[in-house]
Amino acid sequence: MSDSDSLRIPYAVPSAVVETLRAAKHLVVAGHVTPDADCLGSILGTARVLQAGLGCRAEPAVAGGDVPRRLRFMIEMAGMPVVTGAVGPAADTALILDTAKSSRVNVPGDWAGIQAPGRKLVNIDHHASNQGYAPVNWVVGTASSTSEIVYWLIQEMGLPIDVTTASLLYCGIWGDTAGFSLPNTGGSALQAAAGLVAVGVDVEYIGQHMCRSIAPGEFQLQRIVYDNTRVVAGSRIAYSTIDHEELSSTGCTAVDIDDQVEIPRRLDGSYIAMLFSEGHRGKIRINLRGERGTNVLPLAQRLGGGGHDKAAGAIIDGTIPDVVARVLAEAEAYLDQLSVGT
Numbered sequence: 001m002s003d004s005d006s007l008r009i010p011y012a013v014p015s016a017v018v019e020t021l022r023a024a025k026h027l028v029v030a031g032h033v034t035p036d037a038d039c040l041g042s043i044l045g046t047a048r049v050l051q052a053g054l055g056c057r058a059e060p061a062v063a064g065g066d067v068p069r070r071l072r073f074m075i076e077m078a079g080m081p082v083v084t085g086a087v088g089p090a091a092d093t094a095l096i097l098d099t100a101k102s103s104r105v106n107v108p109g110d111w112a113g114i115q116a117p118g119r120k121l122v123n124i125d126h127h128a129s130n131q132g133y134a135p136v137n138w139v140v141g142t143a144s145s146t147s148e149i150v151y152w153l154i155q156e157m158g159l160p161i162d163v164t165t166a167s168l169l170y171c172g173i174w175g176d177t178a179g180f181s182l183p184n185t186g187g188s189a190l191q192a193a194a195g196l197v198a199v200g201v202d203v204e205y206i207g208q209h210m211c212r213s214i215a216p217g218e219f220q221l222q223r224i225v226y227d228n229t230r231v232v233a234g235s236r237i238a239y240s241t242i243d244h245e246e247l248s249s250t251g252c253t254a255v256d257i258d259d260q261v262e263i264p265r266r267l268d269g270s271y272i273a274m275l276f277s278e279g280h281r282g283k284i285r286i287n288l289r290g291e292r293g294t295n296v297l298p299l300a301q302r303l304g305g306g307g308h309d310k311a312a313g314a315i316i317d318g319t320i321p322d323v324v325a326r327v328l329a330e331a332e333a334y335l336d337q338l339s340v341g342t
């Protein structure tokens, strides 16, 4: 490729990020609790590319090794050991990816668990609500995914990328854009995906794992989410629920609650889709999705949560019926305030 053909890197990469990574001898790369495809793709892909390209030691960290069944193939594909317990003192640098709040870092002890005397901390993320909690931060709220940001970081640093790393980052971009169908799918996401496919990503293999490989228990979980779906507020809100007993009956656990909010979201006509899940008894997780241009981030923040404009969430203590009643009232008032669908 000639210079004139080479892609312009769409984001300004802070020099402190590049310098800190280049100086690292032993990196730990962590994401957020309840890891999704972008979280796993970015931490595994980055650990691989930095280890191979910079000659440092890089360890991905996933507390307890808990990942959704659907995404376990990503850990196998990465083919590197994952730190599932406490982060050892030897790591001189910690890279935290795709994690909007320091309290969500997925290592035992979360924010305290990633820190150590003298350790450098770098935070790279695409959540607009990320306040920049580390000494070195790079937040691109307009990027589709952290995996996309990492792709451009690799280009900036001139590091080689192999087909396995490319596949992991492709999974991340695919996951956060719901297969390139959400409004965060900008030209830079498609350019990154094209660059990864050019490295040799098997698009069919990834697609099969991402959307055509669910286990019977997960299928049963989806069946319950379909069954519990309700439409309220003059058809403006579609939501579903899964309580702790229902979840347990499927053989799935909290970590398998991943993107099932896509089920109520499929209904035509809604502005907000929600899933209320009780993965841990008495803790109700709410996944919020905005359709037809609805920004759900202010609603999530009112509920004590955060995320992106069109995909956000919160966790509230209580029972499903109580939390549903409270959140539906808030959501309806919010839509009224926006004069949406009225």
Ligand SMILES: [Mn+2]
Pocket: 038, 039, 098, 126, 145, 146, 176
């Ligand atoms: Mn993400």
